[in-house]
Amino acid sequence: MKAAVLVFPGSNREGDVAQAIELVTGRRPQMVWHGDGDFEKTDLIVVPGGFSYGDYLRCGAMAAQSPVMAEVKRRAQQGVPVLAICNGFQIATEAGLLPGVLMRNAQLKFVCHDVHLKVETSQSLFTNRYQTGQVIRVPVAHAEGNYFADADTLKRLEDRGQVAFRYCAPDGTVDGSGNPNGSIDNIAGIFNEAKTVMGLMPHPENAVEPMFGGCDGRALFEGLVDALT
Amino acid sequence: MKARVHVTLKNGVLDPQGKAIGHSLNRLGFPEVGDVRQGKFIELELAETDKGRAKERLDEMCRKLLANTVIENYSIELVG
Numbered sequence: 001m002k003a004a005v006l007v008f009p010g011s012n013r014e015g016d017v018a019q020a021i022e023l024v025t026g027r028r029p030q031m032v033w034h035g036d037g038d039f040e041k042t043d044l045i046v047v048p049g050g051f052s053y054g055d056y057l058r059c060g061a062m063a064a065q066s067p068v069m070a071e072v073k074r075r076a077q078q079g080v081p082v083l084a085i086c087n088g089f090q091i092a093t094e095a096g097l098l099p100g101v102l103m104r105n106a107q108l109k110f111v112c113h114d115v116h117l118k119v120e121t122s123q124s125l126f127t128n129r130y131q132t133g134q135v136i137r138v139p140v141a142h143a144e145g146n147y148f149a150d151a152d153t154l155k156r157l158e159d160r161g162q163v164a165f166r167y168c169a170p171d172g173t174v175d176g177s178g179n180p181n182g183s184i185d186n187i188a189g190i191f192n193e194a195k196t197v198m199g200l201m202p203h204p205e206n207a208v209e210p211m212f213g214g215c216d217g218r219a220l221f222e223g224l225v226d227a228l229t
Numbered sequence: 230m231k232a233r234v235h236v237t238l239k240n241g242v243l244d245p246q247g248k249a250i251g252h253s254l255n256r257l258g259f260p261e262v263g264d265v266r267q268g269k270f271i272e273l274e275l276a277e278t279d280k281g282r283a284k285e286r287l288d289e290m291c292r293k294l295l296a297n298t299v300i301e302n303y304s305i306e307l308v309g
Contacts, residue, residue, distance in 0.1 A: 057269075058297055065294060094297065101299045108245050148242070148300060182243075 001228040003029035004042040006072070006088075008063045013049035013205065017085065020205040021046070024221040037067040043228040044081050045072055047088030049141070049203060059102060059144045060090030069095050081125055081228065082197040086142055089189070089199035098192055098199045099157065100149030106182025110143040114214070115180050115202055117165040117188050118172055124191060126198045127164060129223035135172045136216035138207040140180055145201040147183040147190075157190060164198055165189035230275050232287055233306040236296045237268035271295060280307055 003021050007014050014031065021029045029046070032039045053062035063069060069091065076082050076097055084092035092098045105111060114137050119130040130136065149157065157163055165188040169178040174186050181201070189200025204217025238244050244266050251265035273290075277283045287305045296303040 057294070061294060061297070093299075101297055103242075103300065104245060106243065106245055108249055150299070182245075 001025050001044060001225045002027070002040075002042040003044040003046060004032050004039055005029045005046045005048055006032050006034065006068055007048075008034040008050065008052035008066065008091075010052045010054055011048050011050035011087070013086065013203065016203070017046050017048045017205040020208045020217070020221050023208055024218065024225050032068055034063065034066040034068045037071055039068070039071070042080070044083060044224060045075065047072070047082065047084040047091050048205075049086030049088060052087055052091060055144075058090075058094065060087060060092075060094040063087075063091045064094035064096075073097065076192075076197055079194065079196050081224070083126065083224070084197065084199040085203060085205065086140075086145075086201055089201055090144065092197065092199045097197050098190055099153045100147055100190070102144050102201070103146040103148050104144050105142070105146050105180070110141075111145070111180045112141045113139065113180070115140050115188070116168050116170050116172075116178055117202060118168040118174060120163045120166060121161055123161070124164065124195045124198065125224060125227040126191075126195075126220055127223060128227060129219035133172070135168060135170065136207075136219075137170075137214050138202045138204050138217045140202045142181070142201055145181040145183065147181075147187045147201075149184065154185065157187075158185075160193060162191045162193065162195070163187055163189075164191050165200055165202070230277060230280075230283060231308045232273045232275055232283065233308060234271040234273065234287065234291060234295055235268060235304045235306075236271070236291075236301050237303075238266060239300055239302050242300045268301075283307060 166186040207217035247265040254262040291303040
């Protein structure tokens with residue numbers, strides 16, 4: 001699996017996700033600067049976490065208009081898989097690759113701790129190594145992760161099985177206790193309609209080695225390798 | 230010509246920042262303050278003399294970048 005990781009001014013998790021990919025593929029991904037309108041063809045594009053363009057105006061708003069994102073949109077339309085993590089998720093919604101928006105956390109605080117996620121479906125490139133209903137533990141680190149979409153959009157997401165992960169309690173109960181940011185219906189991650197684009201606020205790339213307190217994120221990358229090699 | 234753009238959250242979209250501002254004002258001795266909604270104010274200098282054309286272009290700017298119309302409304306005001 002060949003992967004590209006985008007780098008914007010202010011990205012800060014690009015190294016983490018590159019390392020996670022190298023761990024499962026044995027191959028360093030290509031790092032692509034935001035000003036590059038063209039880059040080598042890859043099997044996967046990753047939009048990493050951070051604070052692209054200093055979060056000016058709205059998180060992800062500037063990055064969504066960058067030359068590299070125009071190319072990512074073109075390739076996503078052709079079906080190239082895109083994994084958008086944290087700030088990457090914000091960029092993907094601003095770019096129109098995914099519906100809805102990530103608003104300021106309901107309690108107005110930056111949250112930085114492990115969360116539990118319920119895997120809503122194993123039927124995707126990104127989640128095929130998990131079981132539907134499985135509970136995994138991965139960290140979050142964000143101030144704007146409060147997912148919101150209007151009622152029609154939410155209904156479409158639910159009807160088409162486009163919710164990938166929901167915040168939950170350690171036992172898998174989906175309620176307010178496991179929700180770190182006020183996201184509507186505890187939504188932590190979603191797919192586009194074709195399930196070739198996934199955006200999520202938590203950081204699976206920071207849960208790939210036992211030394212860092214957990215490995216639950218590793219299966220996401222291994223699943224991608226299975227699907228894309 | 231100069232333009233002023235106001236970006237505000239749509240009705241029904243929760244505004245925790247507005248709420249926090251309201252609570253602080255109440256605590257500071259302004260009990261008359263009820264609901265507070267906050268937003269953004271953007272002032273732009275335009276190399277354009279035609280008002281109609283300016284408005285059209287500003288509308289496009291708002292839709293493309295300045296506002297996220299999923300959760301935000303915008304209003305445009307031309308000055309001078």
